[in-house]
Amino acid sequence: MTQQTSHKITKQDLNKVFWRMQLLNVTNNYQSMQAIGFLSSFIPVLKRLYQDKPKEQKVEAMKRHLKFFNSHVNSDALILGITAAVEESTQENEKETVTAIKTGLMGPLAGLGDSILKFTWLPICGSIGAALALNGSLLGPILMFLLYNIVNVASKYYGIHYGYHKGMDMINGNSNILQRVSNMANVVGLMVIGALIASVVRVKFGVEFSVGENTIKLQEMFDKVMPSLFSLLVTVGIYSILKKTNGKYAATLIIGTMLLCIALVYLGVLVK
Numbered sequence: 001m002t003q004q005t006s007h008k009i010t011k012q013d014l015n016k017v018f019w020r021m022q023l024l025n026v027t028n029n030y031q032s033m034q035a036i037g038f039l040s041s042f043i044p045v046l047k048r049l050y051q052d053k054p055k056e057q058k059v060e061a062m063k064r065h066l067k068f069f070n071s072h073v074n075s076d077a078l079i080l081g082i083t084a085a086v087e088e089s090t091q092e093n094e095k096e097t098v099t100a101i102k103t104g105l106m107g108p109l110a111g112l113g114d115s116i117l118k119f120t121w122l123p124i125c126g127s128i129g130a131a132l133a134l135n136g137s138l139l140g141p142i143l144m145f146l147l148y149n150i151v152n153v154a155s156k157y158y159g160i161h162y163g164y165h166k167g168m169d170m171i172n173g174n175s176n177i178l179q180r181v182s183n184m185a186n187v188v189g190l191m192v193i194g195a196l197i198a199s200v201v202r203v204k205f206g207v208e209f210s211v212g213e214n215t216i217k218l219q220e221m222f223d224k225v226m227p228s229l230f231s232l233l234v235t236v237g238i239y240s241i242l243k244k245t246n247g248k249y250a251a252t253l254i255i256g257t258m259l260l261c262i263a264l265v266y267l268g269v270l271v272k
Helices: 009-029 035-047 055-064 073-089 096-134 139-173 178-202 217-226 229-242 252-267
Strands: 208-211 214-217
Touching: 009 035, 009 073, 009 139, 035 073, 073 096, 073 139, 096 139, 178 229, 214 217, 217 229, 217 252, 229 252
Parallel strands: none
Antiparallel strands: 208 214
C-alpha cells in the first residue's frame, strides 16, 4: 500500500458522489441489491482515479463495485467515503482490500443506520408530525418531512466527506492498519454470513429409516453431529454454481430451486 502525501480526490468529486447517491436505491434488486446504485454513485471517484489509466483497469474497477452490496442508505455515505480513500491509497494488486472492507462494513453499519434513523429518528419525527396533524395543523406533515430530512441529508453529505478524510488519516497514520481492518472486515463478514446461513436457509429432511423396532430420522441424526449441515451444503452448492456462471443464471436458479423444493416436499423428502 502506498502512502498519500496529497489527495487526488477533490471536494467537488465527493459532492458529486453525494448528489448521485440520492438515487442509489432506485436500481435495488435481489441479485446484487445496492451494487448498481453504489457504482453509479462512485463514478466521479473512479473517473478521477482512473482518468489516465488503461481501459482494462477502468473496466476492472467498475466490475469490482458491481459485486453484491447492501447496507442502510445513510450508512452507504460513510462506506462510499471510506471506499474512496481505500481506492486512492491502494495499488492494483491490492484492490481485494476494497471489496473486503466494503463487505465488512455494510452489515454493522446497516444495523446502526436502521436502529438510529429508521427505528428511532423516523418514529420521533412521525409522532411530532402526527400530533400536530391530529390537532388540524397543516404544519404536521411539513415539520415531519423537514425534521427527518435535516438528519437524512446531513448524514449523507457529512458521512461521505468524513469517511473519506478519516479513511485517509487512518491509512496515512499507520501502514499496517489497512491490512488489520481488512482482516477484521473479513472475519466480521464471515461471521455474519455464517449466522445467516444457519438462521435463514432451512433444509429439513423428512426421510426416516426403520431398523427393527427403532426408527432413525435422518435430520435428527445429522443435527447431533453438525446442526444446519444441509443448509451449509445447499448454500455452498448454489454459491459454486453462481460463481462458475458469473451469476448469469441467478433468476433461473432461484426458480429452479423453488420448483425442486416444492417437488421434494410433495414427495416427502423434505418437510416444512
